[in-house]
Amino acid sequence: MLGINSDAVTIKQVEVEIIDRAWEQGWVVPQAPSVRTGKRVVVIGSGPAGLAAAQQLTRAGHEVIVLERADRIGGLLRYGIPEFKMEKRHLERRLAQMEAEGTEFRTNATVGENVDIEVLLASYDAIVLAAGATAARELPVPGRELAGIHQAMEYLPLANRVQQGDLASSPIDVAGKHVVIIGGGDTGADCLGTAHRQGAAGVTQLEILPRPPDTRAETNPWPQWSLVLRTSSAHEEGGERVFSVNTERFVDDGTGRVKALLLHEVEMIDGRFQKVEGSERSSRSASSGRRRAHGSNSSVWLSTSGATYVAATTS
Numbered sequence: 078m079l080g081i082n083s084d085a086v087t088i089k090q091v092e093v094e095i096i097d098r099a100w101e102q103g104w105v106v107p108q109a110p111s112v113r114t115g116k117r118v119v120v121i122g123s124g125p126a127g128l129a130a131a132q133q134l135t136r137a138g139h140e141v142i143v144l145e146r147a148d149r150i151g152g153l154l155r156y157g158i159p160e161f162k163m164e165k166r167h168l169e170r171r172l173a174q175m176e177a178e179g180t181e182f183r184t185n186a187t188v189g190e191n192v193d194i195e196v197l198l199a200s201y202d203a204i205v206l207a208a209g210a211t212a213a214r215e216l217p218v219p220g221r222e223l224a225g226i227h228q229a230m231e232y233l234p235l236a237n238r239v240q241q242g243d244l245a246s247s248p249i250d251v252a253g254k255h256v257v258i259i260g261g262g263d264t265g266a267d268c269l270g271t272a273h274r275q276g277a278a279g280v281t282q283l284e285i286l287p288r289p290p291d292t293r294a295e296t297n298p299w300p301q302w303s304l305v306l307r308t309s310s311a312h313e314e315g316g317e318r319v320f321s322v323n324t325e326r327f328v329d330d331g332t333g334r335v336k337a338l339l340l341h342e343v344e345m346i347d348g349r350f351q352k353v354e355g356s357e358r359s360s361r362s363a364s365s366g367r368r369r370a371h372g373s374n375s376s377v378w379l380s381t382s383g384a385t386y387v388a389a390t391t392s
């Protein structure tokens with residue numbers, strides 16, 4: 078939505094419809110190179126960056142091999158983004174096209190560990206480094222070390238492995254548990270949808286920023302990024318969103334596991350988030366009282382934008 082006149086233009090849906098139809102009709106076919114350059118290129122990392130580079134380089138006539146440390150190709154497309162948001166069949170058909178064009182893939186190949194960078198430097202004409210970020214953002218508050226607190230990228234890959242058929246169930250399963258997600262972004266929404274699919278008893282998503290308006294404010298005109306409330310399909314499925322709150326600390330259940338988190342409200346003063354004194358409350362009262370009574374199993378999800386944690390308690 079450009080937001081000039083607030084009418085939706087659905088650019089993404091138009092593009093999705095075009096490419097879905099192209100695949101259906103068989104218009105997307107391998108484009109093998111018509112010339113060979115004799116140059117050899119190695120691409121390190123098979124996320125969207127590595128795959129896009131590899132496809133273009135292969136089509137340009139180079140001999141291309143993609144090295145991936147994981148057991149499957151795809152990077153975050155494979156193990157980060159949940160199946161409900163992007164079915165892996167979309168990835169598989171693109172990989173089949175790339176293989177037919179001549180791109181080679183090697184999995185379980187970690188450059189710097191079981192693949193020597195010196196050998197690559199000596200053997201290839203060029204190296205594309207597309208290794209992604211991997212490092213998650215930490216949340217350095219007291220109690221972070223308690224058992225049951227996990228990063229999103231610890232939780233989501235396991236759920237994706239269940240979808241791939243590698244695991245019967247996820248070792249981090251929130252069925253019947255209450256979940257708190259720290260961070261109101263896309264990764265948090267992915268955790269929200271996954272938690273619901275696992276049968277969570279309830280999910281609350283915390284966001285440090287204030288609730289954005291439903292429509293653009295006059296101070297936020299096009300072409301600025303529109304600061305409006307975004308509601309994904311995962312949000313439409315349920316859960317509660319709490320804005321203008323920050324995590325103060327995690328609460329130990331007495332056995333080294335987290336049982337709750339203490340949060341407080343924040344307000345922006347001079348460009349910085351400041352605690353609203355006296356606004357501290359437990360995650361169990363963070364939202365509208367849909368939590369279970371004391372004594373039941375509970376589980377806390379914690380995410381920050383760019384990083385997510387899960388805390389599971391059985392108090």
Ligand SMILES: Cc1cc2nc3c(=O)[nH]c(=O)nc-3n(C[C@H](O)[C@H](O)[C@H](O)COP(=O)(O)OP(=O)(O)OC[C@H]3O[C@@H](n4cnc5c(N)ncnc54)[C@H](O)[C@@H]3O)c2cc1C
Pocket residue numbers: 121122123124125126127144145146147151152153154157158159162186187188189207208209210211229230233263264267
């Ligand atoms: C949970 C989640 C959901 C997201 N959802 C969306 C979304 O819906 N839409 C969107 O546009 N973006 C989304 N993003 C962001 C998007 O996934 C990333 O921006 C994108 O994947 C980055 O691509 P990349 O190729 O740079 O890195 P990655 O996808 O991280 O791929 C890097 C690859 O390099 C491999 N690698 C690293 N080191 C080595 C090594 N030494 N040797 C060999 N291989 C190595 C890694 O194993 C990995 O497979 C999401 C991100 C997350 C975390």
